[in-house]
Amino acid sequence: TLRYSPTDFADIKTLAASFETDAGPRDSVYHLHPQDHDRIEKQHWYELVCRATEITIEELVESRQEARRSFCSTPLSLNGYLVVLVVQLAAAPYDAYYTLPGKANANRPASLPHAAVLEFLHECTRALREADTADNEQPVLDRDYNEVLRGAGRRLMLRISPGSAHGLYDACLGIAALRHEGGEGQGTMILARRQHAAIVPVLTLEAPVPLRDHRSIRKLLELTEGRTGLVSDASHVFGLGYIVEEDDPKYEPLATVQFTNHYGWELRHGGHTLMRVVSNTPRLPQSKVQADNFARVAHQVFPNLNDDEVAYLWELALEASAQSHGTMLCISTGAKAEAERLRRQCFRVVPRVMTTPVLRQASSIDGAVLVEPDGTCYAIGVILDGQATEKGDSSRGARYNSAVRYTSSSPYPCLAVVVSEDGWIDLLPSTMHT
Template sequence: MLRAAGKTLLDTPAQALGLDPVTTKLFATCNTISSLRYEGAEGVGKLLLARRGHPNIEEIFALTCPTELTDYRAVRKLLEMTTPDVHLLADGESVYALGRQVGHYDAVREDLFVIDFVTHYSWELQHANHVLLRSHYGLPGLPRTRLSRTGFRRALKRTFGLTDPPKVERLWEVVLEASRQKHGTLLVITTEALAEADRLKLQCTLIEPVPLTPLITRLVTSIDGAVLLDPEGYCYSIGVILDGRASGRGDSTRGARYNSALRYVESSDYPCLAVVVSEDGLVDVITSEKLANGKEMKE
């Protein structure tokens, strides 16, 4: 049902460009392109969908022979030339040039769309700076909110009763730095971090307790496994392989990092909060308090 909804939504830009959605198949095309690598590298960059000559599109250079979007590997290769401000230009059927968006786009027109290839097998459909759809490994969904400062502060207060501004700010800086980790990471904040580090010592790397700073956070989140810290911001172990009882709350559409955090938090006998950073930069805050109350787990 989700895939059918995603396909239908991607019919919108096709129709706006005067194309037959049945033959264009933009949803399947974007999924395939995002799944391909070029010389081992994942595809990252943007593709602007608009008719050629659109007033808000500036061509930098054109292709003599436009590349059909269904020539997936060729399009993936062209994507390698894009930069944060130079994108592929496509009319819905073919990539015809590299260029950029210019001027003020009137959203009422609904004739200029952006396909943002975020990371491997993950892309977004955008219109007028609004994300309309995010697809991850072929499964579409509504865009999730990125890390929220207010939501994180609320989670700390609910879980640990923590309201001291300096401590909250210190933890926020740690989480903010972790959210920039390119390959994703996992932070676990628990009142029993020291005891848990000792219990899990055979499946982690113990370190001398150290207050996390943005620099130290950048270092310890660069390896696989969770980072274990307490509400004071002190880290006790890194590269932690979490345990926990399996339950019916798992999400088969999410990765191992998210589900292991979910199991650990649900199984914990102590106040606990997990911050799951996905490879695409989105962040889930999972708390034992939310699980206990059966509430939505995403901030």
Template sequence: MSGKGIYYFMWGYQDSYRKYIQILAQNVLKSLGAPAEAEVLLVGSRSPDSNNRNPVCVEPEDGKWQLSLFKGLLDAVESNYQNHEMQSMCYGDEQSMRDKPEWIRRDSVRKSVEQALEVYDVENSVTSFCGEVRRIRDFYVTPIIQIPNTIFNQFPPLPMKPVVTGQQKSGYRSLIHAAMHAVLHEATEELQTPDPGRNTFYSMRGAEEVIRIAARDFMYTPGLAIEKQYMHSDLFASLNLISSLMYEGTKGIGQLILVDPDNDAVEFLVKFDEPIPFREPRWVRKILQMATTGVSIIASSKYIYGLGQLKESYDSNSQNSFTVIFIDHYHWELRCGEQALLRSHYAEPKLPQKPFDKMAFLANYTRLFPLSTREDGANLWDLLLIQVRQEYGSMIVVAEDAENEARRLSKQGTRIKPTRLTEQLFRSVSCIDGTILLDPAGYCHAIGIILDGEATDQCIPSRGSRYNSGVRYVQNDGPRRLVIVVSDDRTVDIIPRIRKLVSRSTIEKYIATFEAATLNNYHDSRNWLDKHRFYINAKQCDLINRTIDRINALPKDDYAIHLHTEPFEVHPEMNESYLTE
């Protein structure tokens, strides 16, 4: 434990506990494929039978969450307690009736903390997830995870639906929502140990296990939307098993629509006399073989009812139909309308996402090929999306010297008269081996080209020949070139790699937080800035370096661990085009 005093003291390991939960939440987001930008705070509401000097405690006490956010919290808790819907509820057993006041107290604290954070969330563009409350000594403690709304801009959740019995009774709006609730479940379990935070590293699940739990829980959402009741079937496990099975040596590719079979929007082409249960995976896999283009399996979360499709008039905003797309062997995706919600590859759940941010791609294209137009970059972006959706790998090379390269490599491919590469032409020429060679304006000069180039330290032996040949070709000195590689396993690489765009205001916010930091709370802002060194300009480098010197000079405990931070320097490639407002 650190030697520093804690004014808003709840228990001795509150700081360690909070940090463990924050690390877990960040690791979960990172493993899902989202920015690892979760922050955790704890709010303690004094118990009515306590005389503690602090009515409310916040951990960290010197962080961004001021105690004033929770002014009047105890009064709000009492109001929620007196008016709680469970007050009039009677249980059939004596023990539950004894526990009822404590259950109401815990839920009243959680609701009051949620209400207190509503204004903060709006003003700071974050979403707060409040976990279940447990009492520790004098306080009812609420663990809270906050993530920036920019993550939900990148991975949009399902639109909010009116609920009566709580979110978990109607499913989760996204895999992220399910994941944050799974993390908070771990946080609640830890709060019930004798000293939460003391041995958390050994007692809590890791990120991978938490994500699998979140995926399982999220896959109850279609069943709840369709059948209006909680289903015990593990749809996530069932779909993984079905996607892993081969049928006479072929992999399963097709669609399955999760919907109430009596929904008027369902148009059956074939309806089975007896529904086929999901617990018969080989039978279901056999049915999938019949689900060709335009025809889907019609199923609930428990049974297969036949083959058919949704009528064109169906409105996906109703959220009472979900589509499972079997992409490849052991590879499937869940959608609601056109909105992708979850992708599973070899039973590893991820957030579906575009391979790259469009804005960053276009900015990078203009930077790399300054004579190209924005329309040229947009055309290549559209080709990239088509390339990613194809069932086989392919490679596109854009080169300033495409005409000369087509001539030089004419013995290693087929040279053609410069032709604008359209979607139709791309689908035709990408089905053969070799590379498609374009100029920055999108005109194709050669197809089926075998690239040359010397091996470099950027080559990766574990990657395929497409990727490494692209790396070798781009690393050659000379005219500017860009390579898009889509491997057979759907891995997408752009060489040279695209740097994402970062908001100026976000950088300034973290610098200001770092400048105001103490020895006890500088880590989060320092870590963010350290990961974003590329985007820091000369003036900002100076401010950061002075803050590093100030923090290094502060007196420290004899046994405290202090991480060394390298001085910040301007990256030679950095310019304003990498920043957004």
């Protein structure tokens, strides 16, 4: 069924035309080249139509009490129509993430989800524009979603860069990819214009180092510790400094890049994590598994479990999520049979009820810990198998993808808690039983 009808948007052009009264001095500006003037006038009209569409949809959402956030693309002229693409997201999860202060727009994303929506709308607009000329055998909207996320990451970094300097995202990738004397790159880089009032200088370089000199920046990161970080305007590094305390009149929330490990870094602002980048792929900041989310998924997979049994499994999942090196807890109604089937690729154990201290020890080796929903453990160090599936993700590691294959093809109801070495935590229920 259609959520909205054409009559809901019948007055879009009239509303857009009413905004012309707010044009200000634009009417007194004429560009020397006629084509430039026509192009800018058309672009201005498209912006008004986009604004009118956004207002109309917001009014519809509010009148129907829909908990949604709506985003519109710039109109595209197609077969005599102005086509505006609209993406709507559930308000609660979207609003749960920290957003940058200030007004957000198509050139100033407020968060990684917002930047991802803008990048997706851009791709959809391109796909519509190229639909008539594209090869029919090749899908027009064929950009990998990880590429869309990378584009979103670049948009967000451009927004947060002092002076809107380009290249910050790729520079951080290059720095994080390097090691110094065999060690992983860890340290902080503060993003601010030179001589920012909220930064106390500790050490100033006589000759600023270009950010494109990844090896030098990687070496300088060794100087950072605690609050003290490299100070950069996204083009050069000027030295070391730290941000003043929050109660200082000069304080201002500034963006920082925290290099966490090899190929890993985080973008933060005012103490909030905006995005985590692992192996060149931006991710949303993710906390430990939430109890209510785990209980909801567990009840879906194992409907016969009572609340106490789910709480017990939650304790095991929480212990698994605390492992820094990565691990996997696989809860399956067929754990006993699976331990027998996979006996060549696991260590079978005498059945015993799993406890959190034992799980901490059992998960210290590679492979999954295989338990029944009642907590009885039958095997450790299990190398899971399964059929290849389109749900795999080449940007994730072998642990995650093996769990996806296993849960997608398991004949038994099962739930895998996957903790990756990069800190990413996933709950993967068996697809045949949810």
